[in-house]
Amino acid sequence: MSDAMSDTPSDENGIGIEPDAVAEDARVARTRADVSRAALEVLTGEGWEAVTHAHVARVAGYSKTTLYTHWPSRSDLLTMALEAIGDMPHHDLVGDVRTDLIGELRMLRDAIATQRLDRVLMAMAQWGATVAEIGRVRRRIVDDGEKHTRQMLGAVIQGPELEAAVSMLSGSVVCPTLMYGTLPDDATIEAAVDILLRGIELRGNER
Amino acid sequence: MSDAMSDTPSDENGIGIEPDAVAEDARVARTRADVSRAALEVLTGEGWEAVTHAHVARVAGYSKTTLYTHWPSRSDLLTMALEAIGDMPHHDLVGDVRTDLIGELRMLRDAIATQRLDRVLMAMAQWGATVAEIGRVRRRIVDDGEKHTRQMLGAVIQGPELEAAVSMLSGSVVCPTLMYGTLPDDATIEAAVDILLRGIELRGNER
CATH class of the missing domain: 1.10.357.10 (Tetracycline Repressor, domain 2)
Structure with missing residues (x-):
């Protein structure tokens, strides 16, 4: 996470956006993406009952405290896991x-x-x-x-x-x-x- | 549970059956029936994730220790809950x-x-x-x-x-x-x- 700054979008206009806030937003966004992915991995790999703060934190490589701070309930973790599911797989329609x-x-x-x-x-x-x-x-x-x-x-x-x-x-x-x-x-x-x-x-x- | 003896089947022949063993069997059978019923009540009332030793023991009115002694795993409790389900409901067939x-x-x-x-x-x-x-x-x-x-x-x-x-x-x-x-x-x-x-x-x- 220490390299989060490198992903921070540049703030060319510099109007109304604090650089620190931008860095913080980027860090949270990255954490969210990592945790979402980990929560989905746990959900499909082990089932929803395994989607706990402790287990998802371990899989995602974050502290339990970080998870609890941003997503206090288990339903938050499950919501993120489900949101991380992309489009459903579909057959390529042939018209018949x-x-x-x-x-x-x-x-x-x-x-x-x-x-x-x-x-x-x-x-x-x-x-x-x-x-x-x-x-x-x-x-x-x-x-x-x-x-x-x-x-x-x-x-x-x-x-x-x-x-x-x-x-x-x-x-x-x-x-x-x-x-x-x-x-x-x-x-x-x-x-x-x-x-x-x-x-x-x-x-x-x-x- | 103190009145479990009153349900003990009488052992008229007295051959090969220890009265204490009979009383013990009756006690276990009654405990099993009570716990099965409670486990099913929790399952249908709250969902399987609520079927834990602590919760089922509380609902059944037994100690957690009693439940762990006889049915050490959660799957034992769930099996008993499912076994306690009687016949599935059916429509009275009319022949059409x-x-x-x-x-x-x-x-x-x-x-x-x-x-x-x-x-x-x-x-x-x-x-x-x-x-x-x-x-x-x-x-x-x-x-x-x-x-x-x-x-x-x-x-x-x-x-x-x-x-x-x-x-x-x-x-x-x-x-x-x-x-x-x-x-x-x-x-x-x-x-x-x-x-x-x-x-x-x-x-x-x-x-």
Whole structure:
């Protein structure tokens, strides 16, 4: 952290900005970035119950006191971890609804397997209900994750049908993960998409 | 606990059973029942992270030492809590697949709302993967929860289609709970069942 000054943005105009304040802002910003990354690493690596001040401080290489000073509650750390999640992984759309829905579900499955998105989901489920800030971050993450699916299906169905369809597709991947501790294979993902497409009468004649 | 003796089964034959051992067994059995109930109460009331020796001991009215002696790990307490869950709530089947699937999903939704089955699900998801005993209890609870749905759908579809269909139906209730913190309304549940039934071409012509 001693080299934080080197990253301090130069203050060319020198109007209304104290150099010390700029350095301090840069230091806090860097600390925040380091701690966010560490908190996300702990969250996906071990699960949200491991996201404590002591553990995240150790992983990030800061003192516990520094963490408590800036982010006094565990929900602050979890919020930062969730905010550090970039955009959700998405399949490159090819313009064929069946292919694209299967692609999106495979991406979700693979993100659970390799990035432990299931742990992210469980943290959001656990904390999103009671901590408003986490509820907001969850909304952003879920919206981003569902956006292609909602767009594709929203061209054909709306309202309760659309809500049901989106949840049914997510459920084909999320439910086996939570309920059996297994991920669906390709055949199961394809079966889910085919059931859905026949069910909403898009390509109702294909099998 | 001082009246535990009064529940001790009488040992009429007196062969091979030490009265003290019988009394001890009865005491342990009663303690186990009390602690299991308390652990389940904490699990559904506050979530699995609150299931600690200190908290469960306080709720059950035993000493922490007693709990640590018999059930040294937190996973022991969680296993007991999950084992204390009786049969899953089920809709009384009427013999019409659409009505019965909707009834089952409503029961699932209502069990999440009133009995906080979502907290049970999250405990099972979190611990089932790493603690074999909890994995086994999860299997029993999930099998019981899905049995009617599997039976109804299994008459029409098998293999990956059946797996997909069961997860899609569960997902219509579980996914909104985890991802948005809301429960589906009746219209959404009915839409999910109708999409599914058309999708598996059972009553494919109804809308």
